Amino acid sequence: MGDRSTREVHSEYSLLTSCSFPLTVRRGQSKAEEEESLMDCHWHPEAEWFFVMEGELLxxxxxECFRVAAGEAVFLDGGEVHAAYSISGTACAYCSIVFNPSMLTCSIPDLIEQTIVSPLQQRKRTFPRHVKGIHPWEQQIVHFIRLIMEADESKNTCYEAAIKGYLFLMLPILAADGCSVNRSQPQPAEQDKMLRLKQVIQHMQLHYTRTIRSAELAELVRMSEGQFCRFFKSMTRKTPIEYLNAYRVMRAAELLRGSSRKISDIAADVGFDHNSYFVRVFRKATGYSPTQFRKAAIGTSGE
Structure with missing residues (x-):
């Protein structure tokens, strides 16, 4: 499928696909003719390495917002709200490695778990946010990220063991002086903002199949409607209805891929009252009509 649909439907809201190997590698790209969202604000309980392969993005x-260029990585502790945006006129390609740090623990707790893995899980000794590949230890991390990507792409026999090994090889970096940070105690004001945002987004995700108005969301976080709309736009770069519709489109895309049901039924199931409005919103988000998207998805799955 084309770049645009790959970009817009990419999502990490769902849990990892496998409990037996709790790690998922996803790739995305954008031609970026204009500035737009590559991933809407979201979070997940797992940790993540986000790596830019080509170009640059925000x-x-x-x-906190910052630019990430090709060859640079971002580390996310579980539960952190994050998003990515294209920069006008700059194409980019990126990869996210989402994993549960518990996969690095063992049945018999040892010194490594006590001194490195547990502090990583607790955010007391975690990786720096932005790894630019300047210092030798940063270059090591980027090297291991590339090896994980290669192993995942090859899917050779026991490739999971190789990936887990590369994650383990990153751990000694945390033990070195100046190569780790403590993010276990966020600022109260920032934490309050994020809790409010999460509360609103969770409400949208639970009730997206019905009509949701801004006043309802504002009441959840005890703000006036105007104050809430300004707050939400400042945090997500979208209005509440734009964010809600993007989530509905994502859910519709999943249904289009996995069923042969009528387009109008799918539109109603994800909260759109009018099929024509659904088609217009879906096309704007993905670059495809729902019918075109379904055909392209079927063609891709059959390759």
């Missing part, structure tokens, strides 16, 4: 973690 990355957001909680309330």
């Amino acid at each position: 990355f957001q973690v909680d309330t």
